[in-house]
Amino acid sequence: MPKAAIAADKLNRWFGVGEARTYAVKEVSFEANWGEMLYIVGPSGSGKTTLLSMISGILRPNSGSVAIDGRDLWSQSDDEIADFRLNTIGFVFQDYHLFPRLTTAENVAIPLILQKRNWGEALSAATQCLKIVDLADKAQLPPTKLSGGEQQRVAIARAIVHQPRILVFDEPTASLDGETGRKIVSFVKAEILTSKRCIIMVTHDSRIFEYSNRIMEMEDGRITGFQQGQTV
Amino acid sequence: MKQILILAYKLLVNDKGKYFALLVGTTFSVFLIVQMTSSFAGILTKASATVINIGASIWVMDPAATNSVLSNVPMPDYVLDAVRSINGVKYAVPLYSGTALVKLRDGTYQAVSVIGLDDSSLVGRPKLLEGDIDDIFAENGFIVVKDEEFPKLENPKIGTDFELNDYRGVIVGIATVPTGALYGTPTLYTTYYRAITYIPSMRFTISYVLVQPKADSDIPYIKQQVTRLGYLALTNHEYQNAISSYLEYKTSIGTNTLLMTIISFLVGLSICGQTFYTFIIENLEHFGALKAMGAKGRELVYVILFQAGFTALVGYGLGVGLSTLLITAAKLRLPEYTSRLTYTNLSLAFLMVLIIASISGYAGVRRVLRIEPFEIFRG
Structure with missing residues (x-):
């Protein structure tokens, strides 16, 4: 039986101490599979981003476990977890976090640079990825010269340039108009998602629900249900 | 990386x-x-210009006067004889170092530094640009250093004369030295005897005894013997350091x-x-x-x-x-x-x-x- 891409078991994360302790995520268990595009949806403060951080190796849970392709994530050392983020995860942040002082191609090449790949080789691979997102002609521009949609595509190119198996999107359409948002998510599903890849997307943009395989709903730090994407 | x-x-x-x-x-x-x-x-x-320019290996001086070449305490003649008698001394000569006022031809006065070199050897003499070193023995002969202070003596030429304590002085040579002086005064070289004759001095007249050791290994012994005489012997480098230390820590x-x-x-x-x-x-x-x-x-x-x-x-x-x-x-x-x-x-x-x-x-x-x-x- 193939192992799940992500298997979270009884994850808990709280902030504060004593009476001020607040649960951001409480007793959350779920699995995401290879070839699946799983949405995590819910109102603000429902724990979506905290959960996303715990399954992508960014935030250590207070209790519970996360297994990636069968391997326990949080029992590893800090350096191993950093390596896991670098080699296995591709991040698309809500605010993109592109570097304004670098060119678009250099921005995309950053994960390869962190992997200590040759600078020229990294730029070449980055340019290839920019072709995939249809931005090859903007490779030498700084990201500040690009539109919001173009910046989002640069962020996607950066997330896939090092061929990660898991892609994590945090509110990818929050800063985009409806049409651009739909185009980008449609593109991600058609071009980026493969049977060997898993995409987790946190969103509350119902306009893009149709592209998901499965939707996990959260409220007050708990999972309240799962639905098939197209049926929502 | x-x-x-x-x-x-x-x-x-x-x-x-x-x-x-x-x-x-x-x-x-x-x-x-x-x-x-x-x-x-x-x-x-x-500040160490004279020490550098004279270039002697060892400077013997009164221990109370190590701050500057100009603030020396004159020593009696027997110190010279005593130093000459120390084993390991190749030769030892007296040096006069002092200041004076010279009256220029236009009637103005200018402060100068005067260096009096040993009459028999002229140890520490500067490199001449013009003139003949032997002319320093001529009547009233002085050699002037052509440095940044030179114009203060109205750009003298060979033959230019001046007055120094009612004595006539004549420029017989123009010289150059490695380092210019700090105190803003032109420098004149003459013989030791003429210097102590022209410039009023105290009972004792030797500012320094310049010593050349036979070998570097003799230096510690010479220093020890000079100390026993009640005086101080410093190598060129040590004397420069002493002057520097004075400026660094006591001014x-x-x-x-x-x-x-x-x-x-x-x-x-x-x-x-x-x-x-x-x-x-x-x-x-x-x-x-x-x-x-x-x-x-x-x-x-x-x-x-x-x-x-x-x-x-x-x-x-x-x-x-x-x-x-x-x-x-x-x-x-x-x-x-x-x-x-x-x-x-x-x-x-x-x-x-x-x-x-x-x-x-x-x-x-x-x-x-x-x-x-x-x-x-x-x-």
């Missing part, structure tokens, strides 16, 4: 405004430090230079520290993003240390270059400008700029290591 340092370099220099501010701060600081210490080094060298020159150097350092530190810290704070989210993407803490430390170190090195180069330009230009316009770049000055400035970079980098490292990628994720 190299790839990450290239990334660090691009993140630094592509932020032109901040990078320029950092360079200005470092360059200005290095410039001030080098200027202050070079001026001080120039003063120290010029306001050293203290003021030290204070100005510290102020320059603090100015540089505050400008660079503040600008670099602001640079780090403004890029904090990017460092957080790098951390989230898998950069390890130590790699971010390398990035910051590289940026601080690179800025420090470029600023150091620019600061030293600017100082060199200014000193060179100033010396072309003002020959008496007292400034000298030494390896010690450059090393001190380098050390200080490294401290500036380290403190600036440390503040940035602390901030970056504390950032949690989760904060970036949360936006």
